Amino acid sequence: MMQRQPGRGFRLSLVTRCAALVGTLLALGVLIAMALDRLLPDRPVLVFIVCLACVVPISIITIRSQIQPILSLFRALQGTVTSYKDGDFSFSLHWPQNDELADLVAAHNELGGVLRNQRLELVQRELLLDTMVQNTPVAMLLVTEGGPIVYANIAARQLLNHGRKLEGNQLSTVLEHASPALREAVGRGGDGLFTVPGQDADGEEVYHLARRSFSLNGRKHELLLLRLLTLELRRQEVQTWKKVIRVISHELNNSLAPLTSLAHSGAELVRRGQPERLPQILATITERTRHLESFILGYARFAKLPTPRVEPHAWPDFVARLADEVPFRLAAELPPEPGHFDAAQLEQALINLLKNAHESGSAADEVELSIRQQQGMVRIEVSDRGQGMNDAVLTNALVPFYSTKRTGTGLGLALAREIAEAHGGRITLNNRDGGGLTVTLILPASPA
Structure with missing residues (x-):
């Protein structure tokens, strides 16, 4: 079928070309047979043999001349696909005919253009990321498990190797020349802070070490981030x-x-x-x-909060002494097992929390104390039905010297947090449904 397309002339499809080629060869064979029949009458076998001898070579040559460019195009397509697999998208093809193969070549070239643009964008992003990583003040090290350092930015080179290249070196070898505090921080695993001597005689530099593990190309890698926190x-x-x-x-x-x-x-x-x-x-x-x-x-x-002296204490006796200081209602039965804590410090923390509950606007009989032991932890809750806290106050309530009271010092909750963390626990604050606040101390049930 012949069609005229804008800018590409008449379109001659492969089916039309093949049909025209076959028809031409058949017509040629008929003409040769007719001519031989006149020259050699009454000899049909000889006419047939001579006709085949003439038509078959012509057909083979003609079909070969038509098929050979198509085969070359298929080989070129195979080569470009192989190049695409290898990440080389610089090749494109050309087909002079205006047929279905021309559409295939055009689509192939468009695909190559899209892949080239994507590769260019990816290279630009990698360049931007590498520029950011190289110029960040955070020292970054990428280490394979049990293997060498595979990546280090400028900050890491300056911190660990006087600006020289680190890739290819074993981390243990590099740390031999580092400060003992850094070796200890890396050796104990996990995140943490450590201090190294500064450039000044009396100065110190505080660093934060963060570690993350992940798999890359089927191998386990570890990313180490060293951030200087002294100025902050x-x-x-x-x-x-x-x-x-x-x-x-x-x-x-x-x-x-x-x-x-x-x-x-x-x-x-x-x-x-x-x-x-x-x-x-x-x-x-x-x-x-x-x-x-x-x-x-x-x-x-x-x-001057001292290190807590953790000793076993029976909960009924402890709660009875606490009730002599501040009134409250016991919301649940006490655990039968004794708790392990510094009685003076925990009593001080709970007195502050109970006084805050009474000053929150809550009725005295709605100030509750609950002590439960579960999953190796002791959960102590002080609840009230006061005004609660908005989001801003909840965020800053545990910060030392932060207070919303006109005469408050901002030390009650901060001291309770210090005591909880000194015992290896933590403190949380949550607003209650229906109004009020619950302050929760979570402490280990047994001594560390």
């Missing part, structure tokens, strides 16, 4: 000290200003000979002094 920790330390100073200054001013005024008033009363009001002034001075003393002692307890 110093900035956080400065901010923390600024906040501490602001809180202490505010509390001192709130106490010292009235004390100064009361002392002046007392002196004035003595001068006037009116001592009858002195007991009231002295009582106020005593109350403000005790408040200031308790404030300073709160900071001292948080800053």
Whole structure:
């Protein structure tokens, strides 16, 4: 079938070409037979033999001339497909005829163009990623299991090998020349912080080591990330000290200003000979002094929390002593097994939590304490029906010196968190359905 396509001339399909070729060869054979029949009458066998001798070679030559370019195209297609498998997409093909094979070649070339563009985009992304990885301040090492280092960025080379190449070296060999703290951090496994001597004589550098394992090309690899945290920790330390100073200054001013005024008033009363009001002034001075003393002692307890002395304690006796300090309702039966904890520290933490529950606006009879033991852990919950906490307060409630109370120090929850973590546990805060808050201490049921 012949069709005219824009920009490509008439289209002659393979079926039409083959049919025309066969028809031409048949017509040629008929003409030769007719001519031989006139030259050699009454000799049909000879005419047939001579006709075959003429038509068959012509047919073979003609068909071969038509098939040979198609076979060459198929070999070229096979070669380009092999190149595509090898990642080489630079080849394209050309077919001079306007037929179905031309459509196949055009589709093949379009596929090659798409693959080339994808490869180019991939190379550009890899270049961008490599540029970012190489210039990041985080030292990165990719190590095969039991094998050499296969990748290291600039920061890793500067940290571990004075800027020289690390690829191909064993990690153990490289660590022989590193600081003992780094060797210890890598040797103990897992993530963690470690400190190495800084460039200054009295300075130290704090690093965070993160490790991740994964499989790459069927082999197990490990990625080590070493991040310098000294500057960030110093900035956080400065901010923390600024906040501490602001809180202490505010509390001192709130106490010292009235004390100064009361002392002046007392002196004035003595001068006037009116001592009858002195007991009231002295009582106020005593109350403000005790408040200031308790404030300073709160900071001292948080800053000097000793290592907990973990000992077995019966829960009924411990809860009875706790009830003498702050009222609460026991929400569940106590575990029969004794707990292992520092009684003084845990009592201090729970007193702070119970006082917070009473100050939350909750009714006194709705402040509950629950102690349960399950899966090798002790779960201590202090619940109330107060106002609860919004998302912002929940996020910062455990941060030292953070408080939403006008006279709060922000140390109660922070101290409870410090005590829980010193025991090898943790603390969580969750709003309750129907209003209120639940603070949960999760501690090990047995000593480590």
